[in-house]
Structures are given as C-alpha cells and as structure tokens.
Amino acid sequence: xxxxxxxxxxxxxxxxxFLSREGVRTVFAEGRSGRRDFIxxxxxxxxxxxxAPAAVAQSNPVPAEGGDANILNLxxxxxxxxxxxxxxxxxxxxxxxxxxxxxxxxxxxxTTQSSVSxxxxxxxxxxxxxxxxxxxxxxxxxxxxDPSKHRLMINGSDDRxxxxxxxxxxxxxxxxxxxxxxxxxxxxxxxxxxxxxxxVPTCQYSHGMISCSEFTGVPLxxxxxxxxxxxxxxxxxxxxxxxxxxxxxxxxxxxxxxxEVLLAYGQNGEMLRPENGYxxxxxxxxxxxxxxxxxxxxxxxxxxxxxxxxxAVHYIDLMPDGLHRQYTxxxxxxxxxxxxxGGQVLLDKGFYNISGLAWSGRGKIKKVDVSVDxxxxxxxxxxxxxxxxxxxxxxxxxxxxxxxPALVQSRAMDETGYVQPTYRQLRAVRGTRSxxxxxxxxxxxxxxxxxxxxxxxx
Amino acid sequence: xxxxxxALxxxxxxxxxxxxLAQPVSITGIGRAAxxxxxxxxxxxxxPDFKGLPRGSGSVAQGMDLxxxxxxxxxxxxxxxxxxxxxxxxxTTQDDVKSGxxxxxxxxxxxxxxxxxxxxxxxxxxxxxxxxxxxxxxxxLQPDEVYALTAxxxxxxxxxxxxYTLSRDNIAQVQKLMPNRNGMTTRHGLWPGSGFGNAKxxxxxxACMSNCATEATVASYLxxxxxxxxxxxxxxxRAVGAQHGxxxxxxxxxxxxxxxxxxxSAAPDANAxxxxxxRKLNCLACHGLDNKVVGPGLREVSKxxxxxxxxxxxxxxxxxxxxxxxxxxxxxxxxxxxxADAKALAEWIATGARP
Numbered sequence: 001x002x003x004x005x006x007x008x009x010x011x012x013x014x015x016x017x018f019l020s021r022e023g024v025r026t027v028f029a030e031g032r033s034g035r036r037d038f039i040x041x042x043x044x045x046x047x048x049x050x051x052a053p054a055a056v057a058q059s060n061p062v063p064a065e066g067g068d069a070n071i072l073n074l075x076x077x078x079x080x081x082x083x084x085x086x087x088x089x090x091x092x093x094x095x096x097x098x099x100x101x102x103x104x105x106x107x108x109x110x111t112t113q114s115s116v117s118x119x120x121x122x123x124x125x126x127x128x129x130x131x132x133x134x135x136x137x138x139x140x141x142x143x144x145x146d147p148s149k150h151r152l153m154i155n156g157s158d159d160r161x162x163x164x165x166x167x168x169x170x171x172x173x174x175x176x177x178x179x180x181x182x183x184x185x186x187x188x189x190x191x192x193x194x195x196x197x198x199x200v201p202t203c204q205y206s207h208g209m210i211s212c213s214e215f216t217g218v219p220l221x222x223x224x225x226x227x228x229x230x231x232x233x234x235x236x237x238x239x240x241x242x243x244x245x246x247x248x249x250x251x252x253x254x255x256x257x258x259x260e261v262l263l264a265y266g267q268n269g270e271m272l273r274p275e276n277g278y279x280x281x282x283x284x285x286x287x288x289x290x291x292x293x294x295x296x297x298x299x300x301x302x303x304x305x306x307x308x309x310x311x312a313v314h315y316i317d318l319m320p321d322g323l324h325r326q327y328t329x330x331x332x333x334x335x336x337x338x339x340x341x342g343g344q345v346l347l348d349k350g351f352y353n354i355s356g357l358a359w360s361g362r363g364k365i366k367k368v369d370v371s372v373d374x375x376x377x378x379x380x381x382x383x384x385x386x387x388x389x390x391x392x393x394x395x396x397x398x399x400x401x402x403x404x405p406a407l408v409q410s411r412a413m414d415e416t417g418y419v420q421p422t423y424r425q426l427r428a429v430r431g432t433r434s435x436x437x438x439x440x441x442x443x444x445x446x447x448x449x450x451x452x453x454x455x456x457x458x
Numbered sequence: 459x460x461x462x463x464x465a466l467x468x469x470x471x472x473x474x475x476x477x478x479l480a481q482p483v484s485i486t487g488i489g490r491a492a493x494x495x496x497x498x499x500x501x502x503x504x505x506p507d508f509k510g511l512p513r514g515s516g517s518v519a520q521g522m523d524l525x526x527x528x529x530x531x532x533x534x535x536x537x538x539x540x541x542x543x544x545x546x547x548x549x550t551t552q553d554d555v556k557s558g559x560x561x562x563x564x565x566x567x568x569x570x571x572x573x574x575x576x577x578x579x580x581x582x583x584x585x586x587x588x589x590x591x592x593x594x595x596x597x598x599l600q601p602d603e604v605y606a607l608t609a610x611x612x613x614x615x616x617x618x619x620x621x622y623t624l625s626r627d628n629i630a631q632v633q634k635l636m637p638n639r640n641g642m643t644t645r646h647g648l649w650p651g652s653g654f655g656n657a658k659x660x661x662x663x664x665a666c667m668s669n670c671a672t673e674a675t676v677a678s679y680l681x682x683x684x685x686x687x688x689x690x691x692x693x694x695x696r697a698v699g700a701q702h703g704x705x706x707x708x709x710x711x712x713x714x715x716x717x718x719x720x721x722x723s724a725a726p727d728a729n730a731x732x733x734x735x736x737r738k739l740n741c742l743a744c745h746g747l748d749n750k751v752v753g754p755g756l757r758e759v760s761k762x763x764x765x766x767x768x769x770x771x772x773x774x775x776x777x778x779x780x781x782x783x784x785x786x787x788x789x790x791x792x793x794x795x796x797x798a799d800a801k802a803l804a805e806w807i808a809t810g811a812r813p
Contacts (some may be wrong), residue, residue: 252651343691344701458677
C-alpha cells in the first residue's frame with residue numbers, strides 16, 4: 001500500500017477493504033502540518049465577521065444595455081418547428097443533463113466486474129432514483145438474462161422443512177398476487193470509506209451507494225406457502241443468485257412472515273434493469289443491499305444461518321476488541337444534506353433551500369434537524385410527503401447564507417426514537433476500523449468562496 | 459312482480475359476493491415439483507455444520523498444482539497478492555490456530571485484513587470456491603478439486619501440514635483449527651430476527667436542539683493535492699441549479715468557473731466505438747488502461763509499439779493468437795472474435811486506448 005490513497009488512477013483495495021491506514025496517516029499528517037490550522041483559523045476569522053466573500057459573484061447580473069440577450073433575441077425554439085412524437089421509442093434525459101451520471105470512485109477497485117458505481121445524490125430530487133442512475137454493486141459482472149429461461153426454485157435444507165420443493169417460471173410468478181412498495185436499498189459499505197477520515201469529495205461518493213425505487217413483486221411468503229413450508233422449524237431463508245458468483249445471503253423468517261420480503265420483478269413502473277437483477281431480485285426492506293440477491297434463482301429454507309462468503313469474510317464489522325460482528329444487516333437511521341454538498345459552489349449570498357435525504361431500516365422517519373453551525377444549534381426541517389417505512393424521505397429547510405463559513409449538518413430520528421449519532425458517538429462504540437454501517441452525521445463546510453468541502457469534526 | 463324478482467336477484471348476488479369474500483381464493487396450478495436432478499444441479503450450498511457438503515477429498519499437493527494453473531494469476535502464487543483482489547493469506551500465527559482468535563485483529567497498525575484472518579468457518583471457503591471460482595469460469599471445479607484447493611489455502615496459512623488430505627470425513631477436525639474460529643459475535647442490534655436474541659442499538663444519541671456540545675474543530679478533510687482526484691467536479695454536477703460543481707482543475711478559492719458549456723452530444727466516433735467494444739468484450743477485466751492487472755496496461759502496449767508502422771496489424775494478430783513471454787509469464791489466451799473487431803481494437807490500442 002502506498003502513501004497516496006487519494007490520487008487518481010491508483011489501484012487500491014476492493015470496497016470491503018478500502019480503508020488504508022497509510023491513507024489515514026497521510027491525511028492526518030497533512031492536518032498536523034498546518035493545513036488544518038489554516039482552515040480552522042480562516043473559519044475563526046470569518047466567524048468574527050471580518051472577511052467578505054471574494055469569489056462569489058452576482059448570479060443574475062443586470063445587463064448593461066437594453067436587457068438580457070436571452071430575452072431580447074428570440075431563440076430557435078421560440079421561432080422554429082420542434083421535433084415529432086416518438087423520435088425516440090424510449091426517451092432519454094435532456095442532453096444538458098449529461099453531467100448527471102452514476103460514477104465509479106477512481107482507483108477504488110481493480111476490475112470493473114467486481115466494483116461499485118455511486119448514484120449522483122447531489123443532482124436528484126424527491127425520493128425516487130431514476131432506474132438508470134441506480135447505484136450498482138457487482139461481484140462478478142452483470143448479465144441481461146432471458147426471462148423466458150429464468151427459473152426460481154424453492155427447496156429446504158432437509159426434506160421435512162417443506163412439503164414439496166418447487167420450480168416457478170417468470171410467467172407463473174407474475175400471475176401471483178402482486179404488491180408495490182417504495183423502499184430504499186443501501187449498501188452496507190455506504191460511507192465506509194469515511195470511517196477513519198475524509199476520503200472522498202462529494203456526496204455521490206460518500207453516500208451514493210443508496211437508491212430508492214417503487215418495487216413490484218410477490219411476497220416471498222405467498223410462494224413459501226405454496227410449497228408448504230414448516231414455519232415452526234424453518235426460521236431462516238437463503239437467497240441465491242443465478243450469476244457467476246451465485247451470491248448467497250441469510251434472511252430471518254420473521255421478516256418473510258411479515259409479508260415485506262418480495263420476489264420483485266418491477267422497478268419504477270418497468271421491469272428491473274439488468275444491472276439491478278433483471279428479471280428477479282429479492283427485496284429485503286431496511287436491510288443492506290447485499291441481501292437483496294439479484295438474478296434470484298433459488299430460495300432455501302433452513303433451521304440455521306449459512307455463514308456464506310458475504311456473511312463470514314465480507315460484510316462483517318470489526319470492533320475495537322478484535323471481534324467481528326456477524327450477520328449485521330439492518331441499515332440504521334441516517335441522513336445527508338444533498339444540496340449544498342461537497343464539491344458544489346454556492347453562486348451567491350442570500351436565500352438557499354437546504355435539501356437532503358433521511359432513511360431508517362427500522363421504520364419511518366419521524367424528524368430531521370439541520371444545523372449550519374457545526375451542531376451547536378439545530379432547526380427542524382420540513383419532511384416532504386410521502387413519509388414511508390424503510391424508504392427515503394426528502395427534507396427541506398429555508399436558509400439565508402450570509403457569505404461566512406458554515407458547517408452544514410443533518411440529523412435524523414426514526415419512529416423508534418433512535419437518533420442518528422455523530423462520528424464521536426459512533427466511534428466511541430465501534431472504533432474506526434469497521435467498513436460497514438457508518439451512519440454518522442455528515443458535515444459539509446461552506447467556505448467563504450462558496451465552495452463546499454467534505455469535512456469531519458472532532 | 460318484476461321488481462320483486464329483480465330484488466330477489468340482487469339478494470342472491472349479494473349472497474354470492476359474501477361467500478366469495480369469506481372464502482379466500484386458493485392459488486392452484488402455479489409452480490410444479492422440482493425433480494431430483496434439478497435439486498442436485500442447483501442446491502450446492504454448504505452450511506457451517508457441513509450439511510450439503512459432497513463426498514470427496516483432495517491433498518495439499520494436488521491443490522498446489524490447481525492453484526498455480528487456475529488461481530495464482532489473480533491471487534498470487536502464495537495467495538498473498540493484492541494486485542487484483544485482497545490477499546487471502548497472511549496475518550495468522552500458530553498461536554491463533556491454538557486460540558481461535560487472530561491476535562493481529564487487535565493491532566490497529568497492521569495493514570489490511572486477509573481472508574484467513576477473518577473467516578471463522580471452513581465451510582465458507584469450500585462453498586464459495588465451489589460456487590464462484592475461478593473468477594472467469596465459476597462452477598467449473600469438481601468437488602475433489604475444491605477439497606484440494608481448500609487444503610492448499612489452509613496450508614499456505616500454516617493451518618494444515620504439507621502432507622494433508624482434506625475430505626468430508628476430516629473437515630470437522632479442520633474446523634477446530636481455523637485461526638479466527640472464535641472471532642465472531644452475533645451480540646448486536648443489527649439482525650432483523652430473533653434468532654440471536656434481541657439486542658438494542660449500541661449507539662445512543664439524543665436530539666439536543668440548542669447550545670449543544672459540539673465537535674468544534676475541523677479534524678479531517680481532503681488535502682488539496684487530492685482535490686481533482688475524482689475528476690473535475692464541475693462536470694459531475696448539473697450545469698443549472700442553486701449550486702454548480704466546483705472546477706477542481708483550478709486552485710481552491712479561485713473565481714467560480716463560467717457556466718458549464720453544453721455537454722458534447724456529438725455522435726460517438728470510431729475511437730469511442732472501439733472503447734465500448736473493449737468494455738463489451740471484457741478486455742479490461744485483465745488489462746487496465748494505464749496499469750497492469752493480469753496482463754499489461756493497454757497504454758503500456760501502445761507505448762511499446764509506438765515506433766512500429768505495422769503496430770495495429772501486429773496487435774490484431776496477437777489478440778487472435780494469444781501469447782506469453784513478452785509481458786511476463788501469465789499467458790493471454792487466444793480470443794475468438796470477428797476479424798473486424800480485432801482490427802478495431804488493435805487500432806484503438808495502437809493509437810493510445812483513449813476512453
């Protein structure tokens with residue numbers, strides 16, 4: 001491992017391993033050697049009210065003569081004939097939206113087949129992630145599978161766990177009673193790069209391993225009932241994918257019995273995208289994405305968990321006492337301000353809408369508070385509807401930026417009363433060496449120049 | 459009379475509807491029994507108690523031969539490589555084999571965590587090698603080969619002796635030697651079932667609203683030299699809106715960039731088509747653009763042959779025929795693809811493999 005974990009084009013370890021101690025040391029050494037003091041003193045000076053914003057310009061200047069050329073000279077679209085219907089049988093976003101892309105974190109992984117792309121949270125509105133911008137995590141590459149040849153098998157770890165192992169076609173699964181639910185899916189390693197220190201510049205990379213969709217499918221319970229599962233003994237379920245890695249994960253039967261675990265084929269009104277498991281994936285609301293097995297080919301019911309590779313080598317959380325927590329699954333209450341956020345520039349002083357996302361794997365969001373002074377004082381944000389269980393919730397808060405540095409944070413509370421912790425609170429219990437389940441409060445520093453920086457406080 | 463009859467009819471219809479509500483519709487004719495052959499083909503999982511483990515055996519020596527031909531190109535000859543994936547072996551000691559706890563997991567200064575430092579269950583290794591390895595040809599290994607590879611891996615980690623033969627009969631004894639077998643805990647509040655007890659959340663925060671204790675100093679941020687490490691952030695934000703992306707090709711605090719130009723929507727050229735082809739054919743699984751992965755970086759190739767007039771023709775032939783020795787000992791297998799594709803790829807590589 002080299003001492004330059006943050007530079008472009010360098011190969012660093014796979015997502016489950018991307019915390020480099022050398023990297024941590026480099027960043028902290030930078031801090032000690034004066035950069036941190038530079039920022040701190042700049043922040044203090046500005047709080048004293050001295051500095052004026054230098055780089056922020058008036059964003060809608062009054063024209064020198066006559067008026068705005070964009071108004072005075074009628075554009076082609078006001079003076080010509082537009083394009084016809086169905087020019088494109090499946091419409092695409094405006095060409096001016098080409099910057100809004102899911103992206104890889106440079107140098108994070110060595111292969112594109114075992115990698116991750118992050119959703120551009122900073123450019124999204126509301127709670128639904130457009131399917132083409134949904135984050136991706138593949139362990140062995142993605143496939144576009146012919147649905148007429150896809151099968152789902154249900155069996156038991158032994159013959160007495162169900163009356164009859166069965167096979168279903170997609171046609172059959174889609175005949176069964178369906179339900180549609182909005183849920184978030186978050187990778188257990190979302191924000192994992194930030195456990196030790198700041199490692200990435202924008203909320204796309206710090207929080208973009210989350211997406212939210214309306215999923216349509218059959219409750220897994222319906223299909224298990226058809227097979228005559230003995231729920232008294234079968235307390236665990238294994239989901240298995242049809243792709244090369246044939247990912248397997250254990251899910252507790254309690255969740256299946258509640259009816260919320262879905263065999264999903266629909267996403268946002270259309271079929272699942274191939275990158276998201278077309279034609280069938282497991283939906284396990286509130287639980288980390290690795291359990292939402294894509295290209296789902298088999299469900300096994302059993303009387304004990306399986307300790308699969310992603311339950312025994314990866315997706316285990318290292319604690320300060322050297323023990324790994326196994327079968328950590330729930331994504332706890334978390335939030336992030338998406339605008340303004342890291343890597344953005346505020347165009348002017350004055351009014352802004354602070355906007356962000358909150359979610360909890362334990363139920364509905366009850367409240368989101370926002371601070372612009374690094375957590376000393378908080379105001380409660382507006383929650384936009386709908387507010388749904390185990391789903392993204394959009395929050396907004398009015399803010400007038402006076403041009404001085406501001407530390408913007410959000411802190412969510414869910415319906416169980418659980419409050420999203422700060423880094424200090426989280427690290428006091430879990431240390432800094434875990435990779436998974438980092439749900440700490442995120443801080444963005446709005447600098448006098450208007451440029452926003454990802455920072456962590458202590 | 460007629461109105462009386464229709465009223466009767468309405469009552470009957472209501473009674474029928476009531477019956478339909480009371481009696482749930484049963485789902486019939488959907489799904490069929492799985493055959494024994496189908497179950498055998500797909501039910502390949504192996505649990506920690508070895509339920510599902512097929513009969514068979516394999517020795518450390520057999521595993522070494524298999525390893526060098528099928529695994530070493532990604533994982534290194536000794537399972538130590540982090541060039542492609544995280545190291546599998548390293549960081550465990552004989553004391554760990556005795557105690558079942560990997561001591562180095564307590565050492566915050568130890569760089570990285572290998573698979574053998576973490577995994578508590580030997581069934582996990584067997585199951586995953588069988589279902590998912592080798593990476594480019596999963597499910598091609600026979601059970602005896604998986605026993606041999608598991609034995610070799612544990613031998614590399616100092617868990618099994620050189621002359622060991624692993625089998626279904628002795629794998630339970632091997633479980634008792636796993637270096638981190640006592641290193642897992644399920645005492646946490648993040649399991650959404652009752653199987654491990656119902657622990658409460660481990661971190662308790664309160665929602666203080668004013669004059670709260672703060673973490674007042676900025677302790678960590680990206681150093682300026684990493685400012686542009688994720689590319690120009692101006693191009694990663696919508697070009698219109700309350701905030702625009704920072705132009706990270708400039709110094710921090712520089713004046714904001716002029717409004718971003720409309721993204722180039724020109725039709726993809728031959729170069730972009732060839733780059734797309736390289737992605738589609740998975741060339742980049744083994745070749746980085748700049749860096750060696752398994753084979754050389756594609757731009758290393760273009761540099762090497764920059765002075766050669768027939769570079770594109772030469773490379774097109776190499777793609778089709780494969781080869782070894784020029785860039786190291788790992789061979790590139792012959793590729794079957796249309797000649798026009800090989801030519802397009804070769805020209806793309808020869809002219810610098812631009813994305």
